[in-house]
Amino acid sequence: MTEYEAASLLALGFGFLFLLFVFLLVFYILGAIGLYSMAKRANVGNEWLAFIPIGNAYIIGDLIDEKMKWFTIGKSGGIKLLIITIGTIVLNNIPVIGNIISILFVIFWLVVFHWLFEKYSESAVILTIVNIITAGIASPFIIFALRNKEARY
Template identity: 40%
Template sequence: MTDQQALELLVGYGIVFFIVTFVLGLVGYLLIGFAYLSMTKQLNIPNGWLAFIPFANVYIQGEVVTEKLNNKGGLIFLLALIAAIVLGAIPILGIIISIAFAILGFMVLYWTYNKFSEKALLMIIFSILSGGILTPIFLFAIRNNPVRG
């Protein structure tokens, strides 16, 4: 195999990897969108279609668990994301704020799991351990479960 052939093979693998990653990411994004759309319908949250819009979906995620965030869940979670993005560029403070937002994100996800499933702890552990890969599957699986408590 020549260097040219090796380079072509490497580029080919890179393109295939990119396409597969893009398709899996799109499928995960759609699963999350449809999951939150179903949840918003169950909870009578208006504008559930925002679950498919980047950044607006964060508002919807907060609204699903709004009672845990002083009935302003959507606004609080969206403002926390904006703060994490804006302040994330500050060297040390950015790291702290990014970690705080990640913790808040896991809390919102846990509260969502807990609202629609009895296996919330197991789901959040596997979501974290999988690097978030299982999150769309879990959310889609529980989307039509009745609201607990």
């Protein structure tokens, strides 16, 4: 392989990474705008946390507060979901158990998204199936699409 071929491959790789970064940034911003709008309409307070990665958990938890009653630690749904998320990040460092916890955490978040979709849409099951099929990639778009809907309960 010549220097020019190696440089071409390197440029192609960086171009691909740049495009991936742009797409992920667009997904993140759409989801954050959607959560911000939902939190503003629900008078959650601290809506700006929707733009901070771990703050998303707090906002979503406050939006689905009534579904988080089963978890007794913490006062609000936001604090409860934040505790679960941070606890999972800490437990992920345990070698074998961390893998199992990661899988359970992904399933738990799919349920959390279902609860959120259920609160704002009549077709929550279909939205959840789309979210599962796309491995969660559709969730920012779904949240953005539901941002101006009134809560059903």
